[in-house]
Structures are given as C-alpha cells and as structure tokens.
Amino acid sequence: MAAALASSPTATIEPIIGRYLNVTIAGRPQRLYFEEAGSGIPLLCLHTAGADSRQWRHLMVDEAITRHFRILAFDLPWHGKSNPPPGYERETYRLTTADYVATVRAFCAALALERPVVMGCSIGGRIVLELAISHAQEFRALIGLEAADFQEPWYDTAWLNRPDIHGGAICAALVSGLIAPTSPEVSRHETLWHYLQSGPGVFQGDLYFYRVDGDLRGRLGSIDTQKCPLFLLTGEYDFSCTPQDTERTAAQIPGAEVTIMRELGHFPMSENPQQFRRYILPVLERIRTLPEHPR
Amino acid sequence: MTEPQILEPQAAEVLARRFESLPALLASDHDLRRRGAELCTTFLVGIAGIPFLLTLERGMHMHLLRGQPLMRAFRFAVRGTAAAWTRYWQTVPPPGWHDLFALTKRGEMTIEGDLYPFMAYLQVMKDLLALPRRIAEA
Numbered sequence: 001m002a003a004a005l006a007s008s009p010t011a012t013i014e015p016i017i018g019r020y021l022n023v024t025i026a027g028r029p030q031r032l033y034f035e036e037a038g039s040g041i042p043l044l045c046l047h048t049a050g051a052d053s054r055q056w057r058h059l060m061v062d063e064a065i066t067r068h069f070r071i072l073a074f075d076l077p078w079h080g081k082s083n084p085p086p087g088y089e090r091e092t093y094r095l096t097t098a099d100y101v102a103t104v105r106a107f108c109a110a111l112a113l114e115r116p117v118v119m120g121c122s123i124g125g126r127i128v129l130e131l132a133i134s135h136a137q138e139f140r141a142l143i144g145l146e147a148a149d150f151q152e153p154w155y156d157t158a159w160l161n162r163p164d165i166h167g168g169a170i171c172a173a174l175v176s177g178l179i180a181p182t183s184p185e186v187s188r189h190e191t192l193w194h195y196l197q198s199g200p201g202v203f204q205g206d207l208y209f210y211r212v213d214g215d216l217r218g219r220l221g222s223i224d225t226q227k228c229p230l231f232l233l234t235g236e237y238d239f240s241c242t243p244q245d246t247e248r249t250a251a252q253i254p255g256a257e258v259t260i261m262r263e264l265g266h267f268p269m270s271e272n273p274q275q276f277r278r279y280i281l282p283v284l285e286r287i288r289t290l291p292e293h294p295r
Numbered sequence: 296m297t298e299p300q301i302l303e304p305q306a307a308e309v310l311a312r313r314f315e316s317l318p319a320l321l322a323s324d325h326d327l328r329r330r331g332a333e334l335c336t337t338f339l340v341g342i343a344g345i346p347f348l349l350t351l352e353r354g355m356h357m358h359l360l361r362g363q364p365l366m367r368a369f370r371f372a373v374r375g376t377a378a379a380w381t382r383y384w385q386t387v388p389p390p391g392w393h394d395l396f397a398l399t400k401r402g403e404m405t406i407e408g409d410l411y412p413f414m415a416y417l418q419v420m421k422d423l424l425a426l427p428r429r430i431a432e433a
Contacts, residue, residue, distance in 0.1 A: 170415070177421070181388055238390075239391055
C-alpha cells in the first residue's frame, strides 16, 4: 500500500526500495539493480526473458504478502537498470544455465538470504526447475510460473535483433499474444512497455537459455519435493509454455503441485495482478506454514 | 493445416462477408491508422479458403479485393481455417485461439512469403486482422 504524503495529500510513495549490488558472478564484476519490500521470509522473484524486476511491483505493495515475506527482485545483468558487464560492446549476449544459477546464488549469498523462497516466471520458471535439480537444499520452497522442462519454439528468434526492425517493438508485439485477452488494458500495455524498452539482442540472448541451453528434458527425475516443495502455476492463455507443457513437466516430479490459472497468460504478476493474487496467496500461505527445516 | 480447404461453403461465406467489413473498420480506427501510417504493402489473406488481396497505402488507406487476380504479386500471405477465424474473431477468444502465432503453432494458420513488412509492423498486423471482433457474428 502506498503512503499518502502530508505535504501533498494526493501524492503517495510506494514502500518499494531500490538499490544496487556490486558483486562478482562467474568471474565477472556485475552491478545488479534490485528492489525489495516487506519483511519476513525472503522471497526472491525472477523476471521473464527480455524484461526486468518491474514486473513484480504489484506483489511488492500487497500487504497480504509483505507482512510475512521480504520480497526481493533483481534485474538480470543487461536488463532494466542492471548494467551489462564491462566489455559488453564486444560480445553477443547469451544467457546460460550456469550464469543464471550463479547469479541467483551470488545474489542470495551477498544478501545473506537464509533459505529463501524463489519464484520465477518463464525463464525464471525454467531456472527454478534447475535449482530444484541441483540446489534444492538451499531453498525453502520453489515456485515456477509458466514453467516447463521444454517448450516447442513458435517463431524464429532471428527477427528479434536486426537493424531494419525496431527490436523493442517486435519483442513486445510477439509477446503481446501471450497476454490473456481478459487482462486489463493498462496492465497489458505496462507489461509490453518493459519489452519495448529492452536492450538490443537481450530478449534474443535470454531465449538462448530458454530454447537451447536450458533444455531440462530427461533431468527432472532427481527432483525431491520432500527436500524442497515445488509449486507450478501456468496461465490458460499461455501458448508458449502451455498448461499441457507444465502438466507434462509436473507428471515427472512426484509431489509437484500444479495450478492452471484462468484468465491469465504468460505474465500473471504484471498482466493482471488482481487475478494472480487469487492464485498465489494460497500458495504463499502454504509455504509460510511449512516446517522451519527441511523434511 | 488440420482442416481441409473444402468446407461447408456457407460457413466460409459468412466469415468472408465479415472480413469484407475490414476497410470500414480500419477507417474508423484512428489509433491503428496512426500506428500503421507508414506501412505500404500488398498481401493476401485467406479466409477459410477464400482469398482476399489487400493493399495498404500511406496513411493506412486500404483497398480490399475479393479473389486472387491472375499473377498479381503480393509480399506475404496469412491463411487461416474456418475454425481459426471463427474463434480468433470471438469477442473473448478461447485460449490457444487468441493470437495469430497461437494459431500457427496449432496448425490452423500459415504465414508465408516475404515476412519483412508483416514482422516490422507486427502489432499493427495483429490488430488489423483482429478488427472483425468488433462486429457481431452473423
């Protein structure tokens, strides 16, 4: 909830704090922008490909969540207000599984987050599955939004980064179809604005992880939801990561809990925050009441 | 595409007549004309097997011609089945039928040819082809 100002009753300030973390990740110095709000169980939120932490702003002002959870969200390097690393001008950006995992773990370690909950959407949902495979003991619970082990490509990513087409406009236009037609217009266009603002080749570089490097087919068998509970929620209008993709994924993970969200697409937290909270509040309440230590 | 091009002629004709309202719908949409003002191209749209040749001139002035004149060139073609257009044009389309790429992914639509103008103006093209949602089904 935003607080009204005594000096100007019509003006409000939101309780979200933004700061910068300088940290070395996989041998490279990075300057990560992150926001946080609330107190309690740390809840790290990971944005979608080609976007940034602004997608989580509605959660961060939801007192039903912030009274129990310390919500944190960083912009991946190259995204939002996080710089690309020095020397970026001489390389093609490509997100890898190793770098993504290293970024999440470096952030959690630097901020001394004790067994945080991690909730990621899309590429963030994919990396949540990787965390469940390889680092489950470090997390209290994992939540994958629009998450699956693999999705069938539905367009050629070469269109995303070429000088004769506006990169932001084509990225936004492509993902616009992943938003439910029932989502509020204001929220739809705010979600698309993040894509309209993304740097050249960044969405394309994230999709390298999504389509090539982060293929988890055949690797889900080692996930133990007794060590770390796993919740998967997918919007019915997401035709990139379809409900069937998520259900196929969950069928390979004993104990994984699946929810198909009505009237939501690929960006539940930003395309229709009111509809999303109906689904995520019960999940967070379940996590809040979990035993303190791994079972 | 999963659906044969030969289908109930009446269903295709109903959809085609709905599509023929496109120039009028576009003319009344000032925001779409603003966003697509610089788009000049000729393309083909297949409505359940019935072809339409569309030409856009500067300012999004549209000429729509039913049929495919002999050897007339066009840059790209968007062809959908009767099921695709019927559901895509619902006021609230059902999941998986609500976007052109959702339709191509499920095999109910093809987008072929020189796709440069289509992709450079992708949001405009999506919104243009969705305009018949604004008129009720017959």
